[in-house]
Amino acid sequence: MKAVIGIDIGGTNTKIGIVNQEGKTFGELSFKTQEGHENFEDFIETMNEKITVLLSNTGDIQINGIGIGAPNGNYFKGTIEFAPNLKWKGILPLTELLEKKTGIQPIKLTNDANAAAIGEMVFGVAKEMKDFIVMTLGTGLGSGIVTGGKLLLGHDGFAGEIGHVTASRNGRHCGCGKKGCLETYVSATGIKRTVFELLAIENIESELRTKTYNNLTSKDIAEAAHRGDAIALKAFEITGEYFGRALADTVAHLSPEAVILFGGLAKAGDILINPVKKYMEENLMGVYKNKIKIILSGLNTGANAAVLGASALIWKEI
Numbered sequence: 001m002k003a004v005i006g007i008d009i010g011g012t013n014t015k016i017g018i019v020n021q022e023g024k025t026f027g028e029l030s031f032k033t034q035e036g037h038e039n040f041e042d043f044i045e046t047m048n049e050k051i052t053v054l055l056s057n058t059g060d061i062q063i064n065g066i067g068i069g070a071p072n073g074n075y076f077k078g079t080i081e082f083a084p085n086l087k088w089k090g091i092l093p094l095t096e097l098l099e100k101k102t103g104i105q106p107i108k109l110t111n112d113a114n115a116a117a118i119g120e121m122v123f124g125v126a127k128e129m130k131d132f133i134v135m136t137l138g139t140g141l142g143s144g145i146v147t148g149g150k151l152l153l154g155h156d157g158f159a160g161e162i163g164h165v166t167a168s169r170n171g172r173h174c175g176c177g178k179k180g181c182l183e184t185y186v187s188a189t190g191i192k193r194t195v196f197e198l199l200a201i202e203n204i205e206s207e208l209r210t211k212t213y214n215n216l217t218s219k220d221i222a223e224a225a226h227r228g229d230a231i232a233l234k235a236f237e238i239t240g241e242y243f244g245r246a247l248a249d250t251v252a253h254l255s256p257e258a259v260i261l262f263g264g265l266a267k268a269g270d271i272l273i274n275p276v277k278k279y280m281e282e283n284l285m286g287v288y289k290n291k292i293k294i295i296l297s298g299l300n301t302g303a304n305a306a307v308l309g310a311s312a313l314i315w316k317e318i
């Protein structure tokens with residue numbers, strides 16, 4: 001059976017799985033990305049060991065390549081470049097080192113949002129689409145753009161960082177070093193910040209007042225909103241307004257068929273989608289109104305979703 005290896009490298013965990021052409025995963029495991037790995041070569045060694053374990057447990061499988069989604073992954077060079085959430089700094093030659101260790105070719109790398117976009121095209125809701133955007137709403141806000149059936153990469157491999165457009169001039173500090181980036185308002189972290197701002201300025205009863213910043217999650221906020229909590233509902237309204245306005249600008253640049261939402265915060269469903277759609281439509285030029293779908297990801301929302309997206313990098317090429 002033909003299969004590929006999909007790898008999702010996160011700031012906390014790295015997940016590896018073997019995926020066939022129908023998107024079925026055969027075996028999956030994970031390990032801590034940075035713990036116990038003083039240098040990047042140690043990390044590559046552990047990754048190779050885990051791949052060997054997976055292959056030894058999956059029987060007669062022909063591996064056709066490795067697809068990897070990683071923060072600040074450069075598709076053209078196969079490098080991770082200046083990733084703010086990894087302790088290894090500078091330019092990391094990921095595909096070169098992993099190819100030497102495993103002997104597997106080809107190895108393709110891109111950022112996690114781009115991997116999700118290709119995953120949607122191969123396995124998800126974008127199978128029949130040529131122009132769409134995937135927005136990954138996690139700790140930050142990632143974006144993968146497909147136009148004319150091809151992933152938009154730009155001349156240096158880093159096109160499409162919608163999460164770092166300026167949503168509020170001189171606004172919240174962002175991990176990238178700028179102020180007011182969209183992801184500081186539209187992400188799991190962003191909506192937490194909005195909730196605590198509201199709790200400070202609003203004299204409104206809320207179940208969220210019992211939460212500390214460190215133990216509040218976007219899931220808690222979504223569940224409170226579904227129960228009618230006024231602060232949680234207002235936080236989603238504010239998040240939707242920032243997001244919708246930014247998407248209206250993005251639509252003017254790209255005219256996509258759909259915006260696909262992926263990640264933890266997207267699981268809030270209509271309580272997020274409805275305000276996003278409302279404010280996007282309010283800010284769209286007339287020619288675009290009522291044409292752009294906002295839909296949830298069609299990828300498996302379980303632990304292997306990012307692995308599935310990474311594997312699609314290889315299946316798309318094949």
